[in-house]
Amino acid sequence: xKKSGFKLYFCLIFSLSLTSCSEQNFPEPxxxxxxxxxxxxxxxxxxxxxxNKKLLAIQLKDKSYGLAISNADSNSAQCNAHSAMWxxxxxxxxxxxxxxxxxxxxxxxxxxxxxxxxxxxxxxxAPEWSAKETENLAFIDPFLIRIEDWHIPxxxxxxxxxxxxxxxxxxxxxx
Numbered sequence: 001x002k003k004s005g006f007k008l009y010f011c012l013i014f015s016l017s018l019t020s021c022s023e024q025n026f027p028e029p030x031x032x033x034x035x036x037x038x039x040x041x042x043x044x045x046x047x048x049x050x051x052n053k054k055l056l057a058i059q060l061k062d063k064s065y066g067l068a069i070s071n072a073d074s075n076s077a078q079c080n081a082h083s084a085m086w087x088x089x090x091x092x093x094x095x096x097x098x099x100x101x102x103x104x105x106x107x108x109x110x111x112x113x114x115x116x117x118x119x120x121x122x123x124x125x126a127p128e129w130s131a132k133e134t135e136n137l138a139f140i141d142p143f144l145i146r147i148e149d150w151h152i153p154x155x156x157x158x159x160x161x162x163x164x165x166x167x168x169x170x171x172x173x174x175x
Contacts, residue, residue: 034095088130091113096112
C-alpha cells in the first residue's frame with residue numbers, strides 16, 4: 001500500500017473510532033398535530049396523555065408530579081406541547097384538541113402516543129436528555145394524590161379536570 005493510501009486508511013479508521021465513541025444526540029422530531037384540531041394558538045403548553053384511565057406524569061427528584069410543560073413562545077402552543085413531551089419523556093405524541101387552560105395561560109392538549117405503553121407500567125426512568133430535575137415517568141390516578149404532591153399546586157385542579165375530560169373523550173370514542 002502506498003504511503004498516501006495508508007494515511008487515508010488510517011485517517012478513516014481513526015475518524016470512525018472517534019465517532020463511534022461519541023455521545024449520540026437524537027434530533028427532536030417534527031411537530032405532530034392532528035389536522036382536525038390544528039390551531040394558531042401560541043404560548044406555554046402541555047400534553048395530557050391518558051392510557052387505561054391513568055395520567056402520564058413526570059415525577060421530579062423531590063417526588064412531586066406534574067405535566068411536561070414548554071414555556072416557549074416561538075412556536076404554536078400545540079408544537080410547544082409536542083416539544084415538551086419529547087424533551088421530558090422521549091415520546092413522539094400526536095397533539096389533538098384543547099382540553100383546558102391553566103390560570104397562567106398554559107394550554108393543555110389531548111395527546112396520543114403509539115409507544116406501546118398500556119398505562120399500568122411502574123414508574124420508569126426519564127430519558128437521559130430530560131431536565132435534570134425529572135427523575136421518572138409514571139402513570140398515576142390524579143384522584144389518589146394530594147394537591148401538595150403536584151409540582152405546581154395552582155395547576156393541579158385544572159390538570160385533573162383535563163384528565164377527566166380526556167377520559168370522557170376516550171370513552172365516547174369507543175361508542
